[in-house]
Amino acid sequence: MxxxxxxxxxxxxxxxxxxxxxxxxxxxxxxxxxxxxxxxxxxxxxxxxxxxxxxxxxxxxxxxxxxxxxxxxxxxxxxxxxVATVGGQPAGTLKVSMGQAFGRAYVVPLLGEFLARYPAIVPDWHFDNRQVDLIGEGFDAAIGGGIELAPGLVARELARVHVVAVASPGYMARRPMPAVPSDLAALDGIVRRSSPTGRLRNWTLVNAAGDEGEADLKPRIVFSDPEAIAQAVRMGLGVALLPMPFAGPGLASGEFVRVLPGWVADMGALSLYYPNKKLLPAKTRVFVDFVVERFRETGFAQRMKGG
The missing domain is CATH 1.10.10.10 (Winged helix-like DNA-binding domain superfamily/Winged helix DNA-binding domain)
Known part of the structure; x- marks a missing residue:
């Protein structure tokens, strides 16, 4: 053989x-x-x-x-x-893809507990804002949004992610608060350029009554990275439309205020993806269960809602 x-x-x-x-x-x-x-x-x-x-x-x-x-x-x-184990524990290298800023903020903080629970697993985590080919590139799992569910993959939804308009308290203190999305045109916009397409991101906001409006931000600053956009908001440079994973910490600390409270855009599902196999490696199975469990315990899905 x-x-x-x-x-x-x-x-x-x-x-x-x-x-x-x-x-x-x-x-x-x-x-x-x-x-x-x-x-x-x-x-x-x-x-x-x-x-x-x-x-x-x-x-x-x-x-x-x-x-x-x-x-x-x-x-x-x-x-x-x-069946790969060491001393009865799941073992092996765990290759996972995740977004750079999201992974640092929400997944890396779980690493200490995960390693304590599964000491024979070696994380090999790739921080990259691109859609990977899980099977072709040999990844065990990936965390992200908007990943095409190709044949042979399973998606476990972690949350629906809302996009909200935010600014610093100091910036809004000198300006009237917008009432509808079109009012954003009067403010300095910190807008995002999509890395895959090179286009500026546009959002349609909706409120609880079902009203819709285009978020008409006029670009004053253009960044391709949401973490950089959040930093510019903290500096009082303008208003931005940020996904809740990046807007939430600033809103909780008081560094951000909601502009157009009650208005949100649905960015779609944030999911954990992994190959659909009858014999899923033990290291992948326990990682999937661990992430889903910890995100549920911390109320992650509720925190991603901006409504």
Whole structure:
């Protein structure tokens, strides 16, 4: 039987289209992956890849071998991961993706308790404001909003996130309080540029009566980072439309005041995503349960509502 590492190197390189991409998925060097595949070919006595300086393609034999082994390999990997323990405790490296500011503010503070409960798990957390390919990039889980629920993924909703208009008390002390969203045009707007699209974010606000209005902020400052926007609000530089994860702490401390109280925009669901597997690795299962439990205990979903 071929070593599992040789089969993994072959399958990941074949699916990714190169030794380098396969190596990134496996956390190895391209040289190590190439060597594993070469050893597999030598052991089988066949050539699985056609190699050139520009591309890596499967031979006809390689294509047939990939069809035969890929499904079975995934089952073996899932089975091994599901029982991976040290002293009866879930173990292994836990690769999770989350937004930079959100992860620092809401997930990292839970880390001490999580490690105390599961000391054999090693968090490998990636802080990046982009949508990752959980399965393709080898992530165990991701936390975020607006992530496409691709086949093979499960989403556990943590909260519906509202967007609210905020400013510093000092800034609003010198200005009349807006009554409807269109009144925001008279104020200095600190607006956000979407990193994926490059466009300025526009919001339609609604109130409890069902009235709607476009938040007509005139850009005075444009940032791509919500944490930077919150800092500019604290400095009294203008009014901003912020998701509650970033507006909530300032409102609780008194650094922010609500502009247009009662008016909100629904940003959508913030969810925890993970692969849908019959044999979910123990490390992933306990992480999902832990995050859902702690967010529920702290009333996170209620705190994300701005109404």
């Amino acid at each position: 071929e070593p599992l590492s040789h089969l993994e190197s072959f399958v990941q390189s074949a699916e990714a289209g190169s030794f380098s991409a396969g190596a990134r998925r496996l956390g190895l060097t391209p040289a190590a992956v190439s060597k594993n595949v070469a050893r597999l070919e030598a052991s089988l006595g066949v050539r699985l890849f056609q190699r050139s300086t520009r591309r890596l393609t499967l031979t006809e034999t390689g294509e047939g071998f990939l069809r035969q082994v890929s499904g079975g390999l995934a089952l073996v990997q899932d089975a091994l991961a599901s």
